[in-house]
Amino acid sequence: MGGAEAVGGRKARSAETEAALKEAAKRVFARSGYLNAKITDITTEAGRAAGSFYSHFTGKEQLLEQLLLDMLAEGDEQVEDPAHSADFTDPAAVRWHVAAYWRFVTANREVILALQQAAMVDERFAERLRLLMEPTLHDIADHLEHIRRAGGRLPGDPLVVATAMAALMSQFAVTWLLGGAPQGRELGEREAVDTLTAFIVHGITGPPPGPPGTA
Amino acid sequence: MGGAEAVGGRKARSAETEAALKEAAKRVFARSGYLNAKITDITTEAGRAAGSFYSHFTGKEQLLEQLLLDMLAEGDEQVEDPAHSADFTDPAAVRWHVAAYWRFVTANREVILALQQAAMVDERFAERLRLLMEPTLHDIADHLEHIRRAGGRLPGDPLVVATAMAALMSQFAVTWLLGGAPQGRELGEREAVDTLTAFIVHGITGPPPGPPGTA
């Protein structure tokens, strides 16, 4: 070995810088937005020289790509708590999914916001996000189809209702977690999850009039 | 007068060019997106020289600002059909609002998309959009408050539920009208309005269990 004071050798130093750049990027994205962020903003925030950036990434897009992969890797570790139901007529099942989504967005706000911005400008990121969402969308649609077969009434075609649910959750999260919330009103996780869950449970369940299915 | 072949004089000619630039801008925004659109893309599309742009606008932002004002002016002409109810327990009232919104977005997709993109990069546009939404949001919240006072149960605080409704409608519209819809599935106005209406009506109305309020 021989490293005088530095903890590790060259590899470790390189990894440190790469991590510093990624963390700096998240902070800069959160502050100025992905599209406004300059490469030198990121390197300055990380306390490195401009040229250093290109030893680790080919450009801003690839850096974001890496952040996306990191996010998904972490997400996969957490998700899939075995003990959760997929029966959306059970409010607890809906709540579980809503809460998981809310926590995911909270934990990854910078990256998610950056991805949305990138998708507005770069068709490749837009397509990427669409492909990421698709399985989830069909998964939800399947659950809804199940409700319908069990005699429940849906507000429309399962796939369309699934996009409505996704739209509701994602934009609601944008409003309260990413964008500027209306005039300083704050929203805790508890209230957010409660409201979304109730809205969705009633929204996808058939209309109240008619013989009430006693829960 | 004396104009040889041109229909009008200088003012008319100027107005023509300005209109041509605005229309060209909408087409370019729809094709490449607001953020990717270059000034010369717009002038070329309009069949004018690059310098011409600055006789009419100070920059891309001000052009978008004009398109926004045009959109709002047209919107004000149409909206406020006197014969519509504000009682959201009446599905017909909800449907009326949803349909109006859907038609508005359909008619103004390019500008709305451009505004969303601009808001991602320019805080002034973001603030502008927030201020545009606020009255509508409080209006909806008031209607919901009314339901609550009449004994109905809401999924949460009226203002929060109002943002949920707005989130649902706007992102659903983005999904099906502006962004790429999932794998080629098409959605007609009828189906869109039906699904949204049903989802919202059930979503904001209290839970089925308990004494059913006979509609």
Added chain:
DNA sequence: TGTACATCAGTGAACGCGCGTTCACTGATGTAC
């Protein structure tokens, strides 16, 4: 263990591309007499 050389992470000044913006010019429209 010690010396000489190779490799590599990081540096930061400089380069150059893309594009917004300007401006001297043109030809047509409007005004004065």
Added chain:
DNA sequence: TGTACATCAGTGAACGCGCGTTCACTGATGTAC
């Protein structure tokens, strides 16, 4: 109605700013003998 001049919309080549990207250089880490 006719002539001389003023104004203005539009032109497009050229300028220059901002920023991404490069590259010769430095000093430290690793390797050979």
